[in-house]
Amino acid sequence: MLPPDGDAADRFQPLRPGLVRLAYRMLGSITEAEDVVQEAYIRWHQTDRSVIREPGAFLSRTVTRLCLDILKSARVRRETYIGPWLPEPVLETAGDEDVSEDLSLTLMMALERLSPLERAAFLLHDVFGLGFEEVAATLDRDPAACRQLAARARKNVRADRPRYPVDREEGERMTDAFFAASRSGDLTALQNLLAENVVAYTDGGGVRNAALNPLFGFRRVSGLFMGVARKDDGRLPPVLYKGLINGLPGIVTLEKDGIVQTMTLDIEDGRIVGVYIVRNPEKLRHLSGLAN
Structure with missing residues (x-):
């Protein structure tokens, strides 16, 4: 028997902003990110939440897997895109100051050059702080492979981070x-x-x-x-x-x-x-x- 509906919303809503940021970093699209998070909520709503100890980890895993599915088709769309591709722009709002660097355009473009699995491993571990055991469970890879994915991504991303952020x-x-x-x-x-x-x-x-x-x-x-x-x-x-x-x-x-x-x-x-x-x-x- 599933927990009551109110429980689903109450536990999900505080996590929504972080999930949208994760999906946006994966996809480079606000619209697609919001659609993915809504689908994750539907799945969360249909899940037996009483057996889930860490909702944040469960939902991050769900969002990441949904994004990876989208990226398989996105690669084809990007190959036929007319002209340079840039991510959808995100304006700073109140409370965003602590995440601005991780949403920077240069970082987003560096992520775009990574494989979907490299991008996911880097974001989940380096940006969102998940351990490699959890990253491995999300990507269906062993922890050692996820470490290598994140390391390759980190090397490429580090070269594109600004050395001295402008005042x-x-x-x-x-x-x-x-x-x-x-x-x-x-x-x-x-x-x-x-x-x-x-x-x-x-x-x-x-x-x-x-x-x-x-x-x-x-x-x-x-x-x-x-x-x-x-x-x-x-x-x-x-x-x-x-x-x-x-x-x-x-x-x-x-x-x-x-x-x-x-x-x-x-x-x-x-x-x-x-x-x-x-x-x-x-x-x-x-x-x-x-x-x-």
């Missing part, structure tokens, strides 16, 4: 300066902001105009924004949000086609080394309320 005030100042320079076509200002080895990713998903490949180097990146400025006659679109996006400084703007857009900056040693722009409407639905 929040400095990040906001540089975001303001870059937004003004890139949209007005101020080449001199761009020269003072962009690193020579800067890279820009623009994710339009084949739905909105965007570069089909990452742009490397100051000349190509500045050329992109000079072209945007000419098309927009140097006019600045309304800013709907300014703050951290996936742990990095950025803004959300309302573009002239009426759809929101995010721009996030990776800053090192006072220069912008990465520009990440999400234009694909499918990845911005959860931000559409900002325009109302």
Whole structure:
């Protein structure tokens, strides 16, 4: 006989935010993460909870396995995705300060380069603190294999973590300066902001105009924004949000086609080394309320 329904909800709700973060890190999609967590809740609701000693471990295992199933088909979708793929942007909200680094865009992109099993082992052990016995039970592998998976992932991820996270005030100042320079076509200002080895990713998903490949180097990146400025006659679109996006400084703007857009900056040693722009409407639905 199952415990009462109220018990299921009462024990599940405090765990929901962490489960959504786990699913988002696995999938890079807020929509899919929320769907996975809802499916995990349905399974939790149908389970004999009286025999489960650690609900958090049980639900983390359930969410991870659901995500691994999705990633099998996601790999195929990513291979046919038009242009660079970026994760759905997540805006910082109250209480997020302690998880911003683990949601950072650079980390999410590093995770994307891992195999699904490497990603799961790293997240469960290094980020969520599960022991390798529990990781092994989740992934249906032995603990030694899970240690190797996590070690390989850790080596790749460590190279992509920022050495010196930018100060929040400095990040906001540089975001303001870059937004003004890139949209007005101020080449001199761009020269003072962009690193020579800067890279820009623009994710339009084949739905909105965007570069089909990452742009490397100051000349190509500045050329992109000079072209945007000419098309927009140097006019600045309304800013709907300014703050951290996936742990990095950025803004959300309302573009002239009426759809929101995010721009996030990776800053090192006072220069912008990465520009990440999400234009694909499918990845911005959860931000559409900002325009109302």
